[in-house]
Amino acid sequence: MAAPMKSMGSSFNATSFQKKTRSKLISIPGTRPSVQNGQLIVSTGVTSLDYLIGGGLAVGTVLLIEEDRYNSYSHMVLKYFMAEGVLCGHELFLASAQDHPDDILMELPAPILDDIASHSPLEGRMQFAGPHASQDAMKIAWRYQNLPKVQTALASSSRFGHYYDVSKKMEPEIRQAANCHAFYLPEHSMESSAPRSPLLGSYSALLRSIQEVIRKGGFNGAAPPSKSRNVLRIGLQSLGSTLWGDDLCCRDNPAHGHALTTFLYGLRGLLRSSLSVAVLTIPSHLIQNRAVMGNITRLCDNAIALESFKGSDRETNPLYKDYHGLLHVRQVPRLNCLLTELPDHKDLAFKLKRKQFTIERLHLPPDLSETVSRVSRGELAGAAAMGTTCGSSGNKHLDF
Amino acid sequence: MFAELNAILNTSPDHFKQEELILVSDRRADASFLVHHFLSFYLRAGCKVCFLGLAQSFSHYSAVSQRLGVSLTQAKEKGQLLFLEVLKESLDVLLQKTSNTESQALDFLRDPAVGLRGLYDFVRASVSDSGAGGEGDGGGGTVGRWGPPVLLVDDLTVLLSLGVSVGSVLDFSHYCFVTVCSQLKGNMVTLVRCEGEEDEDEDGDEEGSERLLKGLTHQCSLTLHVQGLPTGFCRDIHGQVEVCWRKTQKDKPLNQRKLFQYKVHDKGASFFARGTSSAVL
Structure with a gap:
């Protein structure tokens, strides 16, 4: 793994070839302008989710994920989002009241990097021109200085975002290269010296520390232009749950x-x-008041909901046997444009393959079996769609 | 500004009705495109516009208006547009930076129980600026540089999310109505966004935005209610808008209603009768 990278790196040092357009654009690794409206977007880490929300998350917006019942898939999407930030060299801010943010970071999925070899050497060399800045900023684990250089190059390739293997964990040396700010509520509530705003409740400490990070890191545009610009990724886990001191x-x-x-x-x-x-997850199925949930959705830009089949009778329904849950698009962002990019259709499902989380169009499985099972499949479809079993059993009598 | 909507409402920047409270509401759809319409409409009409941007930042409105052919930055420099960017200014108040600015407009963020008095004072001060000359002579008209004042609010439901009670919001809009529409002969446009289905069953504890919608519907003279299609999601028809004139107009009956379907484009929107979308025919 390390050997080809090294050779590629040295071949870059030998050549004076540089990509022409580099100087013109303010390019931040891991971002690109949207095809539709030219906004700066970043990848969520899940390639199919990027596609679904119009190429990626626009910088400056909030993605709301309504958690599935056991919070396993939504938590995974959040980890994807953070892992993508690590690989792109973005700064991270992770807040949680349940698991310690460091523990969450420990479980980030491992990137699949072996497709570097498939790139032609010329292309690879062109892309190496970008990430000088991240190279300089690199202090920890100098032994692995070569690693992030290759990864940021990947981000600027035509493919947006990386692929991850959820069965493995990200190597600690990659993880430690990222600049991560952790916010763990129990630690902050103890040392709360600042007065709690009556309106914000326990969230005031969180908002304050996000603002602090943004100001110190120069993400608010106040930084001198000489300093290289970067994107801050904010992940907030299970907002609104009781652990945040909320009684919603x-x-x-x-x-x-x-x-x-x-x-x-x-x-x-x-x-x-x-x-x-920012990406935040909210246990919406626990929130009793529907009006509150509507207000929450409207204050975010993007909103998707994950509805897992776990624990419901759909899990055993052969109609859904290829999927692990349904995905609903609740809201699409409306930023700097009148028209928003709507998804093609709204019947979407997600599944967790052995290594990968993907979102697909929901369609019925192909029926390759004999006619007998075809009848029963049809009955199942009828039962699932209408919930009427007597009608289909009546048909059965007619058939024979 | 959407020409087709002007034709439906029988209005134009040169000739529009005054003393109107226009209520824009939505349910399972997004009506904010209508706010952009009214913003560009009244700026073209030469009105003095006061905009309370609660939901989005100035750059958003500016970018959209640019596509509709109106420059907000220029209007702001000329003094035609007064833009209160609540989204940006709320941060300092929320995090209690003790910078006692001259503006008391956002007092409700410190304590929602205070009500919207400060915000109303801001509106009154800004709309009566335009008619300073006219008011001085006691004429009561607004013979200033700009036409009659217009107040646009996007959107009122954000105030509910920030903890303000429905009663205070209704009081606020009534005070604004009296000042802007009745006294200064101007217009007012507000947006209210509702959630989910109209619920008939649980009328015991009515939700905030529903009550707000009912209260404002009672006050207003023209409503534009945007809904998602009842038959479900469609890529080519974004929803339907129900236009309802509540006050009597000459040679028109009371409470006239019309229903249109619409599609939002990159630089405008098209409205058509039900079932006559080009995607269907």
Whole structure:
């Protein structure tokens, strides 16, 4: 693995060839302008999700993921998002009230990098021209200095985003190269010296520390132009759950019903004026009050919901045997344009393959068996769609 | 500004009705394209516009208006447009940076129970600026550089999310209506966004935005209600808009209603009668 990289790196040093367009654009590794409206977008790490939301997440927007019942798939999407940030050399901010952010980072999926070899050597050399800055910024694990250089090059290739192997964990040396800010609520609630805003409740510490990171890191455009620009990726886990000190999930009429929406409003204001992008997960199935959930969705830009089959009778339904759950697009972003990119259709499903999480169009499985099973398959479809079993059993009598 | 919508509403930048409260609402769809329409419409009409941008940043409105052929930055420099970018200014208030700015407009962010008095004072100050000359003579008209004042709010439901009570929001809009529409002969456009289905069953505890919608529907003279298609999602028809004139107009009956389907384009929107979309025919 290391040998071909080394040889490629040295061949770059030998040549004076440089990509022509490099100087003109303010290029941040891991970002590209959107095809539709020219906005700067970043990848979510899940290639099919990128495609679904119009190429990627626009910088300055918030993606809301409504958690599935056991929070396994939504948590995975969040990890994908962070892993993509690590590989692109973005700065990370991860906040959680449940697992320690460092533990979450420990479980990031491993990138699949063996397709470097498939690139032609010329192409590889062209792409090496970019990431001088990240090379200089690299301090930890100098032994592996070659590694991020290759990865950022991959990000700027025609393919957007990386592929990951969820069965393996990311190597610690790649992970440690990333600049990550962790926010663990129990640590912050103990040392809360700042006065808690009555409106924001427990989220005020979070909003404050995000603002701090944005200001210190120069993501708000206030940094001197000489400094290389970077994108901040913000991941917020299970906002609104009881662990955040919120009673949205326990009561119909929560006492602090506006804390989360106010926080989201503040977060939106913060992101719109900075080079950052956020993904947050919310246990929407626990939130009793429908109106609150509507307000939350409207204060985010993108909203998708994961509905897993785990624990429901759909798990055993042969109709859905190829999938692990349904994906609903709740809201598409409307930023700097009148027209928004709508998905082709809304019947979407996700599945977790052995190594990869993908989103696909939902379609019925092909029926390759004999006619007898075809009848039963048809019955199942009828039962699943209408919930009427007596009608289909009536048909059966007619058939024979 | 969408020419087709102007034809439907029988209005144009040169000739439009005054003293109107226009309510734009949506359900399972996004009506914000209509806000952009009214913003560019009144700027073209030469009105003094006061815009409360609660939902989006100035750059967003500016970028969209650019496509509709109106420059917000220029209008701002000329003094025609007064833009309150709540999204940006709320941060300092929320995080309690003790920078006691002159603006008390966002007092409700410190304590929602205070109500929207400060915001109303801001609106009143900004809309009566335009008619300073006219008011001085006691004429009551607005014979300033600009035409009658217009207040646009995008959108009122954000205030509910920030903890303001429905009563305060209704009070605010009523005060604004009296000042802008009745006293200064201007217009007012507000957006309210509702959630999900119209619920008939649980009228015991009515949700905030529903109550707000009902209260405003009672006040307004023209409603534009945007909905998703009842038959489901379609790529070529983005939804339907129900136009309802509530006040009597000459040679028109009371409470006239019309229903159109619409499609938003890159630089505008087209409206057509139900079932006559080019994708269907």
